[in-house]
Amino acid sequence: MSARTLKLGAVLLGVGGPGQHNTWLSPEIPGNASVDVRWYIARARQAEAAKFDHVFIVDSQFITPDSPNHYLSRLEPLTLLSAIAVHTSHIGLVGTITTSYNEPFNVARRLASLDHISGGRAGWNVVTSGDAGTAGNYSRDEHYDYETRYGRAFEHVQVAQGLWDSYEADAFPRDKERGVFFDRSRQHALHHRSEYFSVVGPLNLERTPQGQPVIFQAGDSEEGRDLGASIADAIFTHAGTLEQARAFRSELRARAAARGRNPEHLLVVPGIFPIIADSDEEARAKEDAILGAKSFARALAELGRPFGWHDFSQYDLDAPFPEVGDVGARSFRTHAEKIKKLARERNLTLRQVVEHQLQEQRSPFVGSPRTVADEIERWFDGGGFDGINISVTVPSEFARFIDQVLPILRERGVVRSEYESTTLRGNLGLPVPENRYTAARRQPPAATACRHHRGRRHR
Amino acid sequence: MSARTLKLGAVLLGVGGPGQHNTWLSPEIPGNASVDVRWYIARARQAEAAKFDHVFIVDSQFITPDSPNHYLSRLEPLTLLSAIAVHTSHIGLVGTITTSYNEPFNVARRLASLDHISGGRAGWNVVTSGDAGTAGNYSRDEHYDYETRYGRAFEHVQVAQGLWDSYEADAFPRDKERGVFFDRSRQHALHHRSEYFSVVGPLNLERTPQGQPVIFQAGDSEEGRDLGASIADAIFTHAGTLEQARAFRSELRARAAARGRNPEHLLVVPGIFPIIADSDEEARAKEDAILGAKSFARALAELGRPFGWHDFSQYDLDAPFPEVGDVGARSFRTHAEKIKKLARERNLTLRQVVEHQLQEQRSPFVGSPRTVADEIERWFDGGGFDGINISVTVPSEFARFIDQVLPILRERGVVRSEYESTTLRGNLGLPVPENRYTAARRQPPAATACRHHRGRRHR
Incomplete structure (x- = not known):
């Protein structure tokens, strides 16, 4: 086992960071980058040359005319990642798919296909769709409630993990001399039947190079943490302060351990937005310029998102933060609750809340290359994270991180210099799960039954 | 408008033709071809070098241990086609997606993504899932009935076509100088609400290079023909005799015309299995060998498929064809009805029905290159089809068709020598549909309303 090293992900064209809504103005970015497969392939190759573990594609299935620019029109993540797969060789490919509006059989099949196509580099960012309006695109009058x-x-x-075990590793001898294509004793139907899904199986796809694609999961709520601790290999989250991050990671690891899992196999990988310049002063000035370019009106509109895109422009800015009650209860509930709590505890006006949100977008990773490297190392060593997902929009900014920050971290042994594996699972240091039927044949029945039951319900 | 030319499709690793179950034994084919993206890319490039209009990926989502070899484990069509897209430049990419177990928003988005990634080469083979067992993989106790x-x-x-119109062509000025990314007056929510789906929209993807991906449809039943005549650009069917094919095509075109469509914009493109050798005698001997290699037992098992994988091995082979009543009524009904009718009219035993099915797999396109070219030309000129979908498994057999048959057809002007367009729609000679909202603004309201209603219900 090699020493613990920082995992590196690149969130391609992710928005949400400071100034992300304005990045399209950069002369370096084609206006239609979000639908330009060549742009994505070029960025993935840039990340691969720097030995990043994975690229990461965020997603949603609900837009309004007020959605962020690059969300108004963008490629579906797995269709995109499959194209990237055949123009790269080592970098992991993590795509966001919602469990709320997809069938597990289809999701399992597409991810397993990507894993085969990429030679073992597929990852799934599991989300549940925060935007309540998503329901309207899927023949539902109402979004599913949180629970x-x-x-x-x-x-x-x-179910997806069960379907990925449909075939054992030796199911297909494909022995042309003996004329034996298939060993039917190694094909297994799942016969899953529970609260939300019943899926007979088997999946029509053999065991993939990774055995099971890597599971990422995002979600800060109680339910989200429980889910992550139960089923995730890696957690995609936000970075607030080091103290918050450390508490979050400790708690996640404790929850995983309580479920009988090895906490080393649950990586916490927040999204970060480094702002790098030659000196700390220049970097801070750069951040101020980026934040300053963001209009108050846009921040006011974005405040609505966790409240189900509630329209806050209807209220008096200088009156106390409005009592909006239960609006958006089916949306990004935890985020909305945090904002309400903040306003209540500090007695803030609506204007003050918006200004606070603008300040919240300040990155903890601002400064000269050395300052940023120091800070990343401090968080990594301090138990704040196991890796980082860097938001990638402007290529030269990404190059600055790669060319100026990474070498410092490499020299210190925080980041590895070469890929250690051809699979994402291998590079992330995650074990390959054994096929459950192979395990059952190998193990005594009692142990098998126990293994089968573990984590059956997530609380 | 150029002269009518034969459209060429390549069905990659399609089974169903004579001897297809044994092709994996060929030393030319990797045993795991059905999960090997490089194999598919190589075949697509072979077809593209020969100026084929499209590659075609068939699909199903239900297997048993008795499914054909290459169906036991195969890549999901759109994930696969996206990988092929970025290693080809002109060839169309047609993928099979079932409407029975997918959400229209997801399907519209994935196809539009493929259309963007490929620069306008996406096609959708619309199917409804014939295998009744498919229901069990999608949390349903019973397969949907035929209607x-x-x-x-x-x-x-x-709904998909409506979502593809979510943005007009000029919705994204992306003018960096003026700072105008988006014209919100050119984004349109669909607000579809009808019997099976309600979808608000808009789709989060701009108008694609083809305006609308090309629609293929397969289905010989009354309902299938109606659907094809209503919504398809091209029909994927089986080739029996020239007379049957001519009748089928005439009827489809008449149905399309009755719906106010131009029948020239509905192409009939059956799947064919040419068997080519240096002489007619050798080709026939080759076919005999292929058919002879197919065991009676396998043919008996395959007979069950249109009857919902009914097990015919339980009956006396030499007794009259068994009365199986309504088994498989939710499966491939038309095919099952044909077999029952045949047995009844000719008083056949079960053994005779199986033997008849084996003979039915004889190809009308068997012989020397000239004989096969003559026959294809006769069918094309005789109104039997507008194009052909050639089943591609063994590369050298495909090369024989490309190198020996196509040159004859080119010389006669039946097949074109160069791509005429970079889009599938362009090469197939199909018009680009105008965005409905752009049209509405351009046309007087009365004409618009009329256009909007045409084909609203397919009968």
């Missing part, structure tokens, strides 16, 4: 979303997500992943 | 499947299919395609 249902997380209950479905847990069962959905379980 | 529901086709009703859903029609509405599903309508």
